[in-house]
Amino acid sequence: MLAAIGAKSIDELFREIPDSLRIKPGALNLPPALDEGRLMDHLVELSRRNVNLTQVTSYLGAGIYDRFIPATVGAVISRGEFLTAYTPYQPELSQGYLQTIYEFQSMIAELFGCDLANASMYDGATAMAEAAIMAHSVNGRGRIAVSGAVHPHYRRVLETYCWSMSLQVDTLPPANGLTGNLTGIGPDTACLIVGYPNFFGAIEDLSEAREAATAAGALLVVVADPVACALLKPPGHFGADVVVGEGQPLGVSMGLGGPVVGLFACKTEHVRRIPGRIVGRTKEAHGERPGYVMTLRTREQDIRREKATSNICTNEALMALANTVYLAAMGKNGLRAVAETTVRNTQYAMRALGAAGASLKFSAKVFGEFVVALPNGRDAAEVRDRLLEKGILAGLPLGPYYPELRTCLLVAVTERRTKAQIDEYAAALGEVLA
Amino acid sequence: MSVGKQVPEPALIFERSRPGRVGCNVPVADTPEVDLAIALGEVRDELHLPEIGELELLRHFTNLSHLNYGIETGFYPLGSCTMKYNPKINERTAALPGFAMLHPMQPESTLDGAFELLVRVQEILAELTGFSDVSLQPLAGAHGEMTCLMLVKAYHEARGEGAQRHTVLVPDSAHGTNPASAARCGYEVKSIPTDPHGNTDLAELAKALEGDAGRAVAVLMLTNPSTLGLFEPNIVRICEMLHAVGGQVFCDGANMNAMVGTTRPGDHGFDCMHLNLHKTFSTPHGGGGPGCGAIGLKPHLSPYQPSPVLLRNGEGKAMADHSRPQSIGRVSPFFGQFLMEVRAYTYLMAYGREKIADISRHSVLNANYVQERLRDVLPPAHDRPCMHECVLTAEKYKREHGIRALDISKRLMDYGFHPPTNYFPLIVPEAMMIEPTETETKETLDEFCDAMRSILREAVEQPDLLHNAPVSQVVGRLDETAAVKTLDVRWKPV
Numbered sequence: 010m011l012a013a014i015g016a017k018s019i020d021e022l023f024r025e026i027p028d029s030l031r032i033k034p035g036a037l038n039l040p041p042a043l044d045e046g047r048l049m050d051h052l053v054e055l056s057r058r059n060v061n062l063t064q065v066t067s068y069l070g071a072g073i074y075d076r077f078i079p080a081t082v083g084a085v086i087s088r089g090e091f092l093t094a095y096t097p098y099q100p101e102l103s104q105g106y107l108q109t110i111y112e113f114q115s116m117i118a119e120l121f122g123c124d125l126a127n128a129s130m131y132d133g134a135t136a137m138a139e140a141a142i143m144a145h146s147v148n149g150r151g152r153i154a155v156s157g158a159v160h161p162h163y164r165r166v167l168e169t170y171c172w173s174m175s176l177q178v179d180t181l182p183p184a185n186g187l188t189g190n191l192t193g194i195g196p197d198t199a200c201l202i203v204g205y206p207n208f209f210g211a212i213e214d215l216s217e218a219r220e221a222a223t224a225a226g227a228l229l230v231v232v233a234d235p236v237a238c239a240l241l242k243p244p245g246h247f248g249a250d251v252v253v254g255e256g257q258p259l260g261v262s263m264g265l266g267g268p269v270v271g272l273f274a275c276k277t278e279h280v281r282r283i284p285g286r287i288v289g290r291t292k293e294a295h296g297e298r299p300g301y302v303m304t305l306r307t308r309e310q311d312i313r314r315e316k317a318t319s320n321i322c323t324n325e326a327l328m329a330l331a332n333t334v335y336l337a338a339m340g341k342n343g344l345r346a347v348a349e350t351t352v353r354n355t356q357y358a359m360r361a362l363g364a365a366g367a368s369l370k371f372s373a374k375v376f377g378e379f380v381v382a383l384p385n386g387r388d389a390a391e392v393r394d395r396l397l398e399k400g401i402l403a404g405l406p407l408g409p410y411y412p413e414l415r416t417c418l419l420v421a422v423t424e425r426r427t428k429a430q431i432d433e434y435a436a437a438l439g440e441v442l443a
Numbered sequence: 444m445s446v447g448k449q450v451p452e453p454a455l456i457f458e459r460s461r462p463g464r465v466g467c468n469v470p471v472a473d474t475p476e477v478d479l480a481i482a483l484g485e486v487r488d489e490l491h492l493p494e495i496g497e498l499e500l501l502r503h504f505t506n507l508s509h510l511n512y513g514i515e516t517g518f519y520p521l522g523s524c525t526m527k528y529n530p531k532i533n534e535r536t537a538a539l540p541g542f543a544m545l546h547p548m549q550p551e552s553t554l555d556g557a558f559e560l561l562v563r564v565q566e567i568l569a570e571l572t573g574f575s576d577v578s579l580q581p582l583a584g585a586h587g588e589m590t591c592l593m594l595v596k597a598y599h600e601a602r603g604e605g606a607q608r609h610t611v612l613v614p615d616s617a618h619g620t621n622p623a624s625a626a627r628c629g630y631e632v633k634s635i636p637t638d639p640h641g642n643t644d645l646a647e648l649a650k651a652l653e654g655d656a657g658r659a660v661a662v663l664m665l666t667n668p669s670t671l672g673l674f675e676p677n678i679v680r681i682c683e684m685l686h687a688v689g690g691q692v693f694c695d696g697a698n699m700n701a702m703v704g705t706t707r708p709g710d711h712g713f714d715c716m717h718l719n720l721h722k723t724f725s726t727p728h729g730g731g732g733p734g735c736g737a738i739g740l741k742p743h744l745s746p747y748q749p750s751p752v753l754l755r756n757g758e759g760k761a762m763a764d765h766s767r768p769q770s771i772g773r774v775s776p777f778f779g780q781f782l783m784e785v786r787a788y789t790y791l792m793a794y795g796r797e798k799i800a801d802i803s804r805h806s807v808l809n810a811n812y813v814q815e816r817l818r819d820v821l822p823p824a825h826d827r828p829c830m831h832e833c834v835l836t837a838e839k840y841k842r843e844h845g846i847r848a849l850d851i852s853k854r855l856m857d858y859g860f861h862p863p864t865n866y867f868p869l870i871v872p873e874a875m876m877i878e879p880t881e882t883e884t885k886e887t888l889d890e891f892c893d894a895m896r897s898i899l900r901e902a903v904e905q906p907d908l909l910h911n912a913p914v915s916q917v918v919g920r921l922d923e924t925a926a927v928k929t930l931d932v933r934w935k936p937v
Contacts, residue, residue: 010812010885019804022811022828023705025674030706035796037570037704040563042795045532052789056541058556060549063540071548072776079467081501087534089515090508095524096731101916102856104453105511106730109504112456115933119491125932129732131582134776142627162776169749169772173593173628212484242485264537265557266547266777267582268733280930286731291926293919295911298452300918304926310585310623311867315632320585320623327729334504337456338466340494350472352482357474374484397550405548424470431474 060397062263066430067402068358070378070421071208072133072160073266074258076236076347077425079338082260082331091330096286096323100302106326107301110288113333120235120336121252122243123274128286128303129329130271130321133255134163137202137232138170139284139319140251140273144200144228145176146282146318152177152197156188158207159232161410167202186211186371186380191221200228200251205244206237209419210355210378211371215247223248235259235272237376239348251275260335261328270328281308284319350424351377354431358422361435366442370417378421380407380414384442389418395441401434450917453510456503457934460493466500491936510917511730512861518887520813522832522864522876523618523670525700525722527806530793533725533786542785547777551763558761561753561778564737564788571799572699572716573709574739579779580749583734584697586774587717588624588664590749591738593771594715595662595691596628597747601769604689608661612651612690614643616671616868621664621695630661637870641671641825643681657688666695667708668830670868672810672876674701682712691715696739699723700880701807701830704800708739715740720780723802724787735783749774805881806831809888813877816892820899824871832878834871841873846902846909848873853920854901854912858894 016022023031043051067075086092090105097103097110110128117126130136141153153171155164157180164180171178179198182189186209194201201222206212215231222229231244233254238244244252256270257263275283289304310317339347355377359369367381381404383392389406396403408415422431479486495503512519519526537543545557565577581587592611599608611625614635622632635651638644643665652660663685668674675681682692694708694716700723702708708716720726720735728734740748750770751763794802807830814823814833821835840846852862852875864876879888901908913919 010808014808014811014815016811016828019808022807023674025676025828026706027676027679030679030710032705032707032800034800037796037799039567039570039796039799040792042797043792045793048532048789048792049535051792052536052785053539053541055556055560056536056539058559059541059545060553061541061544062546062549063544067546067549069546069549073547075544075546077470081467081497081504084501085504085508088505088508090511090513091730092534092727093513093515093526093529094511094730095519095521095526095728099512099852099856099862100921101853101913101918102512102861103510103730104917105507105509108453108455108507108510111932112934115455115457115935116492118933122487131586131733132776134773135582135586160776162773165773166776169593169774172771173589173596175629238487239490240479240483240486242487246487262543262782263546264543265545265554265781267775267780268735268783270733280932287932289926290931291922291929294922296919298918300921302921302923302926304923304930304932306923309619311619313623314619315622315626317619317623317626320589320620320627321583322585322620323583323732323734325729325733326731327727327733330730333456334500337493337495337500337503338497339469339492340460340465341490341492342463342494343465343467343469344492345490346469346471349479350470350474352479353472353474353477356477356482374482376483394550397553402546402549424472428473 065400065402068404068420068422068434069402071405071419072255073263074421074423075263075425076258076423078260079335081338082334085334086327086331092327097303100300104300107288109330109333111290111301113329114288116333116336117272118274120238120243121233121274122245123252124277125280126274127283128288129324130273130285131325132269132271133232133253134166136253136271136273137163138167140230140253141167141200141202142170142174143282143284144230147228147279148199150197150199152179153200154179154181154194154198155202156181156183156204156207158183158186158188158209159202159204160208163232186373188213194221194225194227196225198225198227200230202230202232205231205233206376209371209380210375211373212241212376215244219248236348236351239344241376250279256328256332259332261331268325268328270325270332281305282318285321286324347424354422354424354426355379357428358420358431361431362438365435365439367438378419380417380419383416386416389416392441393418396437399437401437453506455934456493456495459495459499459503462494464494464496466495466497517859517861518883518891519861520863520877520879520891521861522878523697525878525880527725527880528882529725529727530790533789536789537782537785542782558753558763560788561784562755562761564784565753567791568718568737569739571703572739573707575742576740576745576748578738578748579784580775581736581738582775582780583736584717584719585620585624587736587738588620588695589627590774591693591715591717592624592628592662594740594744594747597771598744599661608659610659611661612663614665615870616669617664617666618670618695618697641673642675642677645677648681648684652684652688660688660690662691662693664693664695666697668698668701671825671834672829672832673825673827674830678711697722698831701803703802705803715744720783720787725790726783726786733780733783735780747771802881809879809881809883813879813888813892817895820896821875832876835875835877836871837873837875840902844902844906846906848875850909850912851898854898854909855894856913857915860891860894
């Protein structure tokens, strides 16, 4: 090959790099290479230094959920044709992926009760921040009102994005586990953001949120749990302008929170301002056969550069494919069964933990998750650690996020839990509290 | 009638739906029944999701996968995208329950192995790039760019120059994400031209840095090697010019594959950079995501990096440091694309110190081989040794035969190859940007070059073969204008 190029050595090909900037062979301080067998052993060993959720019974949720994943999901997303493809810029070679994205968009729009959905975003938190920025681009207003009952990490991400764009974030303090006083929304508010259910598992009154946003001329952005939307009236039916959410519960591994997938659905009137990719159905230019392409491309960075609606140039296609396979495998009845089992387990756990000495902190209706207060001023982190010794991951201590909730645990109960496990949790909690 | 290959049109999954079917063994509750209306309030009744059996479901997606082209299907010389082989062992390590079954909000005391892995990735990337700090919180390349600009912004603000420095300089050859990320951070964008040799135009850059204009510059975003596939020989001088007026220099790391183990952007004078682990470090592209960004920083930007910061404590134990008062905050909710970091770590440990430079050396060798084998039919935009990719121009075919780069690309599909990147960088007419990567053999490169040469003969002798291509795929060229006009982005129940 060097002879064909007319070079004497590979080094000669690097001659435009000044010598002073070249690394001498072996000069880098890196670990030695491992052969494939030893490499696997090394990774297994590192992985064993964690406690993973197959080793404990988990009641930890807070945006990432331990839900059942059908075997078909892994089988499909590990196919090399999907796993190792690039963005479908060449539609003739990418009809398979493009069709699955069209199916994904259809399912997410249906689940959220919206006109349409995009091809996905990085994750729920950045999808929410992008929705806020889209609202700003729609009405030109400079303040974002976010419920304090939205996931605290999502709000941190929102604050970072808004700081860099000189937008102001107004956090509405929660009251009894719900978005409190909505009077803080005013003529400068670009959008109101609420959770559904919110961070505490509580089901917000979206009619009230819609009215408050409309009165102020602001958009309504809802951060929704897609599994809850199998049973709850979907946010789009309340007139939400944008519905975003975390798609991880739909067939994606928890994986320490990444990669996961952001869901983004909205009203048709906003379609030209949405961030990210969108796939459309069309037909051949010189034939009649239908096919799929990425569309409304003039919103995107590679064409519009600094005038693009967002700098995003990936979606989470592989995770969106996992969502698509999951939703197809579950179907209407399966997803409702997952959601209903979640509700039954949650209601049972609320009673069981109450009987063990904890009390429900809030009175709102919940889906899948709830807040308990521990008696006698017990620190929730300390109780969580004691229960972990018994093989139970009891939930999330809320003190670091809400100092006034130092004695509270956020408890999630998915369809994966059983009555016996919940009884065991209640018994162990009773012992720790005694 | 289709202009493509005559195979049945694949049905939508919704069209395969039959009432009552289900595609998995659905979870069953053993807790007491509840009245959903009492527990939840209003319950929805309609939910139009497909109802399909497990085998039909698998056939649906398997058949769709056959209509898709991946690296494992064939050669994928897509310039600027680094479509290298994604080793299978990476998929095995990322699937280990000790990684895949971790919850991001479980107690940090139970995440010893995960933190150790993340810190090791940071240490290896810092050594390869020449930066003091690496953050893995950004979720994709563009997200990493944006994070770097935020750090630059925080740095200037801390020095009382936040309002004064409102401009970002971007070469005219840059990726679109650069100006888009700058706009996203509230900056104005100013374009810097490329000189006739393909380098940054130093005279124009000097003008942009003069007087008040220079004092308004926050950062120069530079891709090195450039999107022309060329190493910027004046890079040290350029960084000095920016620093002299108080500006910063960001390296777009899209082209890091040319530099791994050979040269380090930190040594060139850059203040920060982003990496695409899905390009350089072999994490799969997944059909357009998940991406995986990482950023490298010099010490003066370190105080502002996203929180929490993963580092080693005094005893060398990996931990998450949440007490970062000057941090810009979180750019993502958890620890970044963790399972992608597991894959990247597996990849890096397979190369190790002995073989790591092979990545850049073999990718540059392969690109120069393709450039040389096509030179007489498709000349390079700049006659210099290329780095990991070559940018060729098909201008002659457009002028003389009415054949565009796009036509050549579509015809390549009929020869069984994925096309190169077309029309980028924007400053090269009828650009064809070819990045073979280091994981291809000479035989594959020869087959590709033979196909290109054959197509370019067809361009002269039978141009319609190119205008009508592709004819081998499930569809012919699609009507993208109609897609926008009659917007159809979802299936709706009838």
